């Protein structure tokens with residue numbers, strides 16, 4: 001594992017732990033955020049028959065780097081009547097919440113922050129921190145738009161947490177573990193062993209499970225999507241109504257932190273979806289390392305597959321974002337309480353019966 | 359119940375249709391024109407920056423009068439006899455020096471009303487539309503081809519010419535007066551009936 005390797009390298013537990021906890025940030029989240037922002041712009045542009053950023057670097061690849069440099073230079077504006085402490089704390093908490101989720105996400109069989117047994121629950125709990133941060137920021141901003149955005153955000157995230165949890169319980173019933181690493185290992189080798197195709201084994205149960213698994217993957221996708229607030233669910237930000245929602249008052253680096261947290265969250269959510277239903281870091285077609293007998297290659301391949309799946313779901317999120325208009329608040333609540341929760345509940349019962357009976 | 363499932367299904371299905379449309383557009387070539395490097399083709403009769411071909415301008419002030427925002431300012435000076443200003447391209451003889459032809463393009467509303475009345479078609483719209491300036495004064499375009507000294511010279515020439523003419527006129531008038539006085543003196547010697555005649559003549563001229 002990563003930690004042991006770092007421990008051997010540095011010879012100090014603390015140093016190894018610090019390095020390991022910083023690795024995903026510098027190795028993954030920052031480059032990913034840079035890439036994802038560019039991808040988002042390019043995808044949205046091409047979906048609208050535009051070109052998107054074209055000037056900075058070849059086809060604008062350095063655009064986001066330039067933007068970050070610009071954001072760092074910006075003045076950090078704090079209004080007079082803001083609640084200074086909470087105003088400054090909020091972006092930190094939001095970023096921490098979404099960053100902490102990366103601690104248990106298995107990027108590959110060796111690159112994994114912490115192999116704890118309560119992985120899934122940990123993610124759900126820690127992303128709950130984001131709500132607190134958002135509410136805090138919105139309230140401390142002393143701005144009606146920020147407050148409205150924060151309230152909507154809290155309402156939305158809390159509502160959509162319920163179908164998410166139900167689907168997670170479905171998965172737990174089938175796999176019997178909360179550990180994301182074992183869950184990924186469980187769906188090993190070929191893609192028909194993925195949970196969306198009923199998990200490993202060739203029993204009757206597998207084939208009965210397939211439609212339900214597809215439904216639950218869909219529900220999980222939708223409800224986690226709602227938690228990261230991209231467009232069909234961007235009621236908390238709603239540019240046309242609320243200026244920019246809870247981060248209206250933020251500028252400079254603090255705004256950049258919200259921004260980073262949002263994109264980190266996008267990936268975290270996609271990673272969870274792929275870890276639960278799409279085999280996590282497992283390759284769909286077996287490994288080149290096994291084929292050529294080079295075991296050292298396997299972790300890199302796994303990392304590749306994991307990021308590829310993650311980025312694919314991020315792309316789907318963007319795709320949806322540029323396809324659908326925004327929900328109304330009542331539609332949002334109807335959709336969650338009248339459609340997602342009953343469906344998730346029925347799936348929960350049926351899968352429970354299947355696991356007991358078959 | 360049936361309605362409920364139907365709605366759910368319709369929701370999913372219509373989203374799928376929408377996503378298909380956006381996915382197709384991913385591969386449609388972009389319509390963007392990357393402006394400073396690529397320029398759009400303008401329509402044939404576009405109205406942009408004005409240009410005045412001073413070789414053809416006869417200084418008739420038609421354009422100045424037509425302009426609804428008064429952004430053209432023209433001053434002309436008559437040519438002195440003996441100066442040849444040449445002809446315009448459509449054969450009109452030029453008789454005026456144009457010593458000032460300013461178009462304040464910042465005020466211009468590109469209505470093209472100044473273009474049509476021009477008898478020699480020397481003021482017209484071009485396809486130049488990138489002429490922003492840092493100083494507003496730089497947007498007052500001076501089209502006169504003469505150098506400032508030449509303009510002064512032309513004015514002076516004309517003034518001198520006028521003065522000369524005036525002097526000649528005064529001279530002529532004086533001579534005339536002298537002659538008239540002489541004639542009067544001579545007439546006094548003649549009959550009294552004919553005395554009224556010289557007084558009548560100026561009155562006729564005035565009418």
Ligand code: SF4
Nearest residue numbers: 425466467469470472
């Ligand atoms: S285009 Fe219109 S506004 Fe401009 S100079 Fe000619 S008449 Fe005046």
Ligand code: SF4
Nearest residue numbers: 415416418419421476
């Ligand atoms: S109408 Fe034409 S010829 Fe007359 S002053 Fe204007 S530009 Fe010169």
